[in-house]
Amino acid sequence: MKSLKPTVAVVVPNLNQGRYLGQALESIIAQDNITYYIAVMDAGSDDNSVEVIRKYEKHIEFWRSHPDDGQAAAINEGVERLPHSDYVCWLNADDVFLEDGLVRMINFLETNKHFVAVYAKAYITDAHNNIKDTYPTTSFSQSELSRGCFICQPATLIRRQAWDEVDGVDPDFHMCMDYDLWWRLLKQGDLGYLQEYTACSRDHTDTKTRNNKDLHFNESFLLLKKNIGYVPWHWVKSYSLKYKRSDSFIDKIIVNFIAVLLYIKNQLY
Missing domain, CATH: 3.90.550.10 (Spore Coat Polysaccharide Biosynthesis Protein SpsA; Chain A)
Known part of the structure; x- marks a missing residue:
């Protein structure tokens, strides 16, 4: 019933x-x-x-x-x-x-x-x-x-x-x-x-x-590619901040360079 x-x-x-x-x-x-x-x-x-x-x-x-x-x-x-x-x-x-x-x-x-x-x-x-x-x-x-x-x-x-x-x-x-x-x-x-x-x-x-922050990002990238076909810039930029060591100009360039590489990689594969 x-x-x-x-x-x-x-x-x-x-x-x-x-x-x-x-x-x-x-x-x-x-x-x-x-x-x-x-x-x-x-x-x-x-x-x-x-x-x-x-x-x-x-x-x-x-x-x-x-x-x-x-x-x-x-x-x-x-x-x-x-x-x-x-x-x-x-x-x-x-x-x-x-x-x-x-x-x-x-x-x-x-x-x-x-x-x-x-x-x-x-x-x-x-x-x-x-x-x-x-x-x-x-x-x-x-x-x-x-x-x-x-x-x-x-x-x-x-x-x-x-x-x-x-x-x-x-x-x-x-x-x-x-x-x-x-x-x-x-x-x-x-x-x-x-x-x-x-x-x-x-x-x-x-x-x-x-x-488990790295695993969190890795899974987020995977599911975003699966569900919408790409990983938005916001995500790769957030992940790349883990490489930031200071507020220096050089550090900012390094972080942005890593973000660009990740963004390209996640659109190609």
């Missing part, structure tokens, strides 16, 4: 984020007037993650803990392990939904049937839940999306039908699976923008983005 409430599959990928995992799960459980299905996909953590999972086990539809093929593959597995739902999302173990944040994104898609997914505003918080900044979201523009990902992943929700049409996230990406997903979803329809705060993205010393 179909639930009278909207249903949503929420996958929580985790690796050694036990100190935050409980907060992530609490933020899902606190969402009212929806039917949620939670899968916790733990990649073999050696901290207290399994202990936290067992504490919330009655709220969790599926969980496992063993080494896997990466975050994207785990997310896809989690969605498949859960009952079929109206909507799909994932919440990294160190992020949280705000009060009614998931509910408001569901209500947006329930009202705006023509959108295949929605993204909303989000706060950036530190390890102690203090708000450091707001994520730089903006009204949707493919041109702006080509310059950088202004969509904050925890503040997103996707229709299950659209998710299935694009086969979920691409397991070949380990850093930018969400950025790639937005481009592929655009081939199914438009992305809606909810101008309300619905989630918090945590910035701390152990985040993948902080510790």
Whole structure:
């Protein structure tokens, strides 16, 4: 029998984020007037993650803990392990939904049937839940999306039908699976923008983005070439700044020269 409430599959990928995992799960459980299905996909953590999972086990539809093929593959597995739902999302173990944040994104898609997914505003918080900044979201523009990902992943929700049409996230990406997903979803329809705060993205010393910047750029270049056919100048210029050692005139020339070479290379291959 179909639930009278909207249903949503929420996958929580985790690796050694036990100190935050409980907060992530609490933020899902606190969402009212929806039917949620939670899968916790733990990649073999050696901290207290399994202990936290067992504490919330009655709220969790599926969980496992063993080494896997990466975050994207785990997310896809989690969605498949859960009952079929109206909507799909994932919440990294160190992020949280705000009060009614998931509910408001569901209500947006329930009202705006023509959108295949929605993204909303989000706060950036530190390890102690203090708000450091707001994520730089903006009204949707493919041109702006080509310059950088202004969509904050925890503040997103996707229709299950659209998710299935694009086969979920691409397991070949380990850093930018969400950025790639937005481009592929655009081939199914438009992305809606909810101008309300619905989630918090945590910035701390152990985040993948902080510790894998080269891989982040490499994957961004690859997915941009795949989805729009080229890498915009803004991206190669940003990457070349890693070679900057000072504000000297010579350094600026070197950085710009490297950027030009990268730009040419990424248009030819």
